[in-house]
Amino acid sequence: MDVEIVEYHLFNFGFVEDYFVWEYQGEKDVIGEIASGNDLHGGSQPESGFDNPYRQMVLDAAGPNFGQGSSSQSYSNIEVDSSHPYESSMEEEPNPSMEEEPNPESQRFYNLLQAADEKLYPGSSLSQLAVVSRMLNIKMENTLSQRGYNQMIQLLKEALPEDNKVLDSYYQTKKLRYKRRVGSRKRKLVPYKKMYYFPLIPRLQRLYASHATVPPTRDGTMSIHKRMGQSGRKYSSWPVIVTPYNLPPGMCMKEAYMFLTVIVPGPNNPKHKIDVYLQPLIKELTLLWETGVEAFDISKKQNFQLRAALMWTIIDFPAYSMLSGWSTAGKLACPYCMEETQSFRLQHGRKTSWFDSHRMFLDQHHPFRRDRKNFLKVLNIDNKTKDNLQSRQDMINYCDRPQLAKDTSGKYPKAIYTMDKEERAILFNWVKGLKFPDGYVSNLGRCPDTNAKRLFGMKSHDCHVFMQRLMPIAFRELLPSNVWQALTELSLFFKDLTSTTLRVDDMERLEADIPQILCKLERIFPPGFFDSMEHLPCTAI
Structure with missing residues (x-):
């Protein structure tokens, strides 16, 4: 159709109401597919995160676009659908004989989702994760010993029907918890200044744990956005945001995929000490570049070595001096001239x-x-x-x-x-x-x-x-x-x-x-x- 005719129609009749996903132009409603869930995972879906706060708590750790029904049960029922929006980008169809079990880190995450969906016993209004969370909260608030916790667990297990899912002991409860492994060495350090760091690698691994967020390729490229100088009357902070660039263009710059990794609080500018605050992020990026980390690709049901490369940084001109070392003041301040x-x-x-x-x-x-x-x-x-x-x-x-x-x-x-x-x-x-x-x-x-x-x-x-x-x-x-x-x-x-x-x-x-x-x-x-x-x-x- 001629451009002038289109402009005439727009001026006279306006644009289509409530048309936010350009499906007639080829855009895929990935978020809508996640909400419906059936197209991605098949079979019956667990209750939504809004009705199940403990499931929503687990999904919050994975990110808002992780998807519904990504438990181990739904994982076992997943079949690769050729109509999936990213399937065309795969090099070859996954071989069923090459399917693997999720690695331990991914499996622990699926276990948490399963515990959030699994009822304590048939007809119960509580899930296994709900009981575990509340029991741990009672133990903490009342300084209950491990022995006392085990006795309460045994009494609860005996009082409920025989087919209940109450865990046997505090040891089993700790195994269900999902947390990062830390080293055995403990040193008491006095910080010169506080910063906030949110690890990048677990979030990249969880991108591959759901069909809705799995990137088309396994080797990732990333961009770092350093928004220096977000300051005002009551606060001053310097955030560092990492974005994966091997997602489709319509997804990579969405808020859900902009990973906040570092927050340097104010009120003073970090200036030349910015490299100190970036050390944890640099360490993770170096690991992803040199050796990679193990991740589980749910679209192929395979474990693989996740690697990533830093493409560029997006910063303002004062931060350019802090990050690169090039002086942005004086006669040679312009890096072009x-x-x-x-x-x-x-x-x-x-x-x-x-x-x-x-x-x-x-x-x-x-x-x-x-x-x-x-x-x-x-x-x-x-x-x-x-x-x-x-x-x-x-x-x-x-x-x-x-x-x-x-x-x-x-x-x-x-x-x-x-x-x-x-x-x-x-x-x-x-x-x-x-x-x-x-x-x-x-x-x-x-x-x-x-x-x-x-x-x-x-x-x-x-x-x-x-x-x-x-x-x-x-x-x-x-x-x-x-x-x-x-x-x-x-x-x-x-x-x-x-x-x-x-x-x-x-x-x-x-x-x-x-x-x-x-x-x-x-x-x-x-x-x-x-x-x-x-x-x-x-x-x-």
């Missing part, structure tokens, strides 16, 4: 500036190429060195802007890009009155500080929303037209760059637009404004 950088040190501001370093990215015939009046001053200064005294002094040396020079009274005039107290009060009142859909952004109404006259405590996502969505509206009536237009173009640039869909022609357009936007900003703001962060968009695309 390096020794060919056009940066220089401001004489009065005493900081490195990338002012007038973006016209070289423009088209050869662009009028900004020969416009030296609005960029650098025509003075040959061998040692080149935000709006303050040093910035105004540097502007005299590098820019032809006499309107910002010191007047006869010894004061500097107001710059066109600044706002006075009344204008800032208007902006703060506007921000305080904003209303957003639930979950779209945090409470921005708490961010304006009327005493300090600045925005405070904004999360990184809040800053993105303010720059990409609110900035064109906020400054429309508060700044001159040329300043507002340049800031709006910068806002739309980042909005398009972070959109969910990007085509090649979009990237080519953004690559051509960003030098012009930065050049417009150079005609407005002082040289001290242009550090390596403002220079990066030109080199990163």
Whole structure:
């Protein structure tokens, strides 16, 4: 069908209501299949996790998309279905004669699921796992000895029907528990600083324990996302998230498969000590790369050696310095330009500036190429060195802007890009009155500080929303037209760059637009404004 006809139908009749899974376009509703359960596992399914809290407790350890009915009973009834959404990616059909029993780690997990579903005796409202959990809780709260626990167990077993599933002793109860094996050596260490680490390997192994989450290939590739600097008024933390990349594109970036592995609490930035906090994760990744770990593939009913490789890390520019060791400050801060950088040190501001370093990215015939009046001053200064005294002094040396020079009274005039107290009060009142859909952004109404006259405590996502969505509206009536237009173009640039869909022609357009936007900003703001962060968009695309 022609594109114009489709657009006409969409404008006139709207989109199909409640159509979230594009099944007519080939998308598979994996989560829906999990909920129904029958297509994946066959036969009768145990009660849902919402009705059975102990089963839900076990599934919480495996992740929200582990699936229903993944107990040892359902495992024994599983047959490979050729219509499975991932079956086409398998190299060959599994040979029934090559089927294996799950390895001990996987089997313990299946035993837990079976205990959560298995009734204590026919007609009972409690499962075996429910009784075990409550008995252990009673033992702990009342400091009951092991002998006393065994006596209570024996009395309970005798009082119930003969075919009950009550475990015989505390020893059998401990065997049912699912926990990590730890070494026998115990040392009492005094921590310098606390961190939180969530092991990666067990979660990767559990990906293969259900048809709903088993990846198409066994050797995994992963990406690390380091979201550095998630800070605000009441907390400050630095999370590290690992994502498996051998899942289908529609699944790998979903929340269920973004494994939170490290949390470095604040309030101080870890900076160069980040390698200390990453040691447990690096140790696991090294093990997965060099030798691998044993895992059970339920789709083929085989044990295999699970291996993984780290593909890349996704971090912001300050974290790039912490992780790689490349300095993101100084003359060589840009990893693209390096020794060919056009940066220089401001004489009065005493900081490195990338002012007038973006016209070289423009088209050869662009009028900004020969416009030296609005960029650098025509003075040959061998040692080149935000709006303050040093910035105004540097502007005299590098820019032809006499309107910002010191007047006869010894004061500097107001710059066109600044706002006075009344204008800032208007902006703060506007921000305080904003209303957003639930979950779209945090409470921005708490961010304006009327005493300090600045925005405070904004999360990184809040800053993105303010720059990409609110900035064109906020400054429309508060700044001159040329300043507002340049800031709006910068806002739309980042909005398009972070959109969910990007085509090649979009990237080519953004690559051509960003030098012009930065050049417009150079005609407005002082040289001290242009550090390596403002220079990066030109080199990163």
